[in-house]
Amino acid sequence: MYNDQELFSTLHMLRNENLDVRTVTLGVNLIDCVSHDLEVFKSNIRKKITGLAKNLVETCNQVGEKYGVQVVNKRISVSPIAVAAAPFSPGQMVEVAKTLDSIAQDVNVDFIGGFSALVEKGIANGDDSLIRAIPQALAETQRMCSSVNVASTRAGINMDAVLRMAKAIKEAAALTADADGLACAKLCVFCNIPQDVPFMAGAYLGIGEADAVVSVGVSGPGVVKAAIDRAVQAEPDMGLGRIAEVIKLTACKVTRVGELIGREVAKTLGLPFGVVDLSLAPTPTVGDSVGEIFESLGLLKMGLPGSTAALAMLNDAVKKGGAFASSHVGGLSGAFIPVSEDLNIAQAAAEGHLNLEKLEAMTSVCSVGLDMVAIPGNVSVETLAGIIADEMAIGMINSKTTATRLIPVPGKKAGDLAEFGGLLGHAEIIEVKQAAADNLFVRRAGRIPAPIHSLKN
Amino acid sequence: MEKVIITVLGQDRPGIIAAVSQSLFEQDCNIENISQMVLQSEFAGLFVITAPEGATIEGVRESLNKVLAAMNLEVQAKALTKPQTPASTPAVEPFLITTMGPDAKGLVARITAVLAKHGANVTNFKAVFHGGQNPDRNIMVYEVDVPADGNREALYAGLRSKAKEMGLEIIIQHRDIFDAVNKI
Numbered sequence: 001m002y003n004d005q006e007l008f009s010t011l012h013m014l015r016n017e018n019l020d021v022r023t024v025t026l027g028v029n030l031i032d033c034v035s036h037d038l039e040v041f042k043s044n045i046r047k048k049i050t051g052l053a054k055n056l057v058e059t060c061n062q063v064g065e066k067y068g069v070q071v072v073n074k075r076i077s078v079s080p081i082a083v084a085a086a087p088f089s090p091g092q093m094v095e096v097a098k099t100l101d102s103i104a105q106d107v108n109v110d111f112i113g114g115f116s117a118l119v120e121k122g123i124a125n126g127d128d129s130l131i132r133a134i135p136q137a138l139a140e141t142q143r144m145c146s147s148v149n150v151a152s153t154r155a156g157i158n159m160d161a162v163l164r165m166a167k168a169i170k171e172a173a174a175l176t177a178d179a180d181g182l183a184c185a186k187l188c189v190f191c192n193i194p195q196d197v198p199f200m201a202g203a204y205l206g207i208g209e210a211d212a213v214v215s216v217g218v219s220g221p222g223v224v225k226a227a228i229d230r231a232v233q234a235e236p237d238m239g240l241g242r243i244a245e246v247i248k249l250t251a252c253k254v255t256r257v258g259e260l261i262g263r264e265v266a267k268t269l270g271l272p273f274g275v276v277d278l279s280l281a282p283t284p285t286v287g288d289s290v291g292e293i294f295e296s297l298g299l300l301k302m303g304l305p306g307s308t309a310a311l312a313m314l315n316d317a318v319k320k321g322g323a324f325a326s327s328h329v330g331g332l333s334g335a336f337i338p339v340s341e342d343l344n345i346a347q348a349a350a351e352g353h354l355n356l357e358k359l360e361a362m363t364s365v366c367s368v369g370l371d372m373v374a375i376p377g378n379v380s381v382e383t384l385a386g387i388i389a390d391e392m393a394i395g396m397i398n399s400k401t402t403a404t405r406l407i408p409v410p411g412k413k414a415g416d417l418a419e420f421g422g423l424l425g426h427a428e429i430i431e432v433k434q435a436a437a438d439n440l441f442v443r444r445a446g447r448i449p450a451p452i453h454s455l456k457n
Numbered sequence: 458m459e460k461v462i463i464t465v466l467g468q469d470r471p472g473i474i475a476a477v478s479q480s481l482f483e484q485d486c487n488i489e490n491i492s493q494m495v496l497q498s499e500f501a502g503l504f505v506i507t508a509p510e511g512a513t514i515e516g517v518r519e520s521l522n523k524v525l526a527a528m529n530l531e532v533q534a535k536a537l538t539k540p541q542t543p544a545s546t547p548a549v550e551p552f553l554i555t556t557m558g559p560d561a562k563g564l565v566a567r568i569t570a571v572l573a574k575h576g577a578n579v580t581n582f583k584a585v586f587h588g589g590q591n592p593d594r595n596i597m598v599y600e601v602d603v604p605a606d607g608n609r610e611a612l613y614a615g616l617r618s619k620a621k622e623m624g625l626e627i628i629i630q631h632r633d634i635f636d637a638v639n640k641i
Contacts, residue, residue, distance in 0.1 A: 001581040001583060001598075001600055002635055002639060006635065006638075006639040007553075007555070007598060007635070009638075010634070010635050010638045010639065011555060011628065013638070014628075014630075014634075015628065065613070066630075066631045067630055067631050067633070067634040068628055068629065068630035068631075068634065069634065252641060253637075253638045253641075256637040256638060256641070257634065257637055257638060259637075260633060260634065260637045325641075
């Protein structure tokens, strides 16, 4: 029998602190579905994905019930469509997107990711078609997510791709103007995208992965906050080194819960287990916020001086705890700071403590980047491209993943409220510094060369 | 001589284990297992021993009683029954079932009746009843072996229905989740 502390701390984590398995993501390789005939390709991918995923939701529910840990989302990631569907035109790519969306509905998963392209070094025919198709594909589907990797430490930043993605974002926003540009919430622009992210909107199955693989994304900002609060309450003078230790141990426990669930789902489905992605991924509910952790650490508000240091400590401790818990930690594993999806961060932005520049600074030490940031609808393509390029530069130089999920909300300006609904939340639109003249820098095209430290052979 | 199980009961105080083990040592008995617990202020100890050739169960008990009676402790001794081995041991899965809610008479009886109906064996049990309505003060934790081939959905439904009837919150979890979190 476990002692009282073991029993009740575990029960508290699961019941009162919002610990859940945020997502089980089934990765499916679609390269063996390739055909030059669109109908054959669509039929092949439907057959393969539904064959593998038909029991995914039921299995996740059963395993979740067995352990008393809810698997909140069940998702699918597929091979980058720009590769698997390379022969097709932009119009045909939209057809592929609709097929993926329909498959997601058939097998009842929340999202399907992988309408993706990897163009950090150059844009191939399939990539070109896919990028052209992104606005319409996202506007005319509900469950499909898209990501494009435009930069890497090894290749540099493809500024042609950056500019094209800025245009795609603007178009996607315009096509969903009646929903505050909702399509953009399903689109990430990446630097150094990992191949095994189970979290949306960046999930896709990398070319180096198995034919089908089950990965798991565990969240737990509430658990980490509660652990810090308990420790500080017991010892008010606790130093940051000890607090980092508390975060690390908590992250370790949370990762082990995720791995247990993920491995059992994989075993039941007869598939290999991939990775646990331990990311502190918030939801727009009280007690499930990364922003609240900052206040537990002693910061008055997220965004005030000290926030970047606090986030660096949090992110590092989470990675250390996860790395000790499992040999297969992957994905992004760290702390997300999605503005609209985190009640506390959204409030900090609305109150003016957190601006775009401070968010960008914080992304140099967080897990992802400028995530779910609502910006004025009239932001120019060049300015948008500049923001993306800056974020990509942080990832490229620091050999880390960075991304943007920016939403230029049509018809709205800084200070207005953008509403995305559900887990995507809402946020006040953040001011963007726009120059009156064109930003020639982002129109020069070409590729920003890879940094010297990319030469690691 | 076959194995003997000795039970010692009485108000807890320092020196009980020392007194019992010294007496057994003086009788040339070998202690194989000991398990003891204190509930509120009452001590309960179980000792499985093997006694030397020629010793009797009654003799061992009498010798212990001479020492322990002065400490107001009761002693029982009996031969340890060999377990009946079934043709094959059914596969089971370990679960932890926790209930929290207002104190009332019959909580344990009603929950264990559901477990028994579904062939689930309680292997460990802890209950704390402080009375009143505060669920955190009235908690039962059952460690249970559930038949692997049983109807788990029916067991869950039965337990949840019974718990609801009594105003209890019930949490049913495979034990591995506690192992994953606590045994690092």
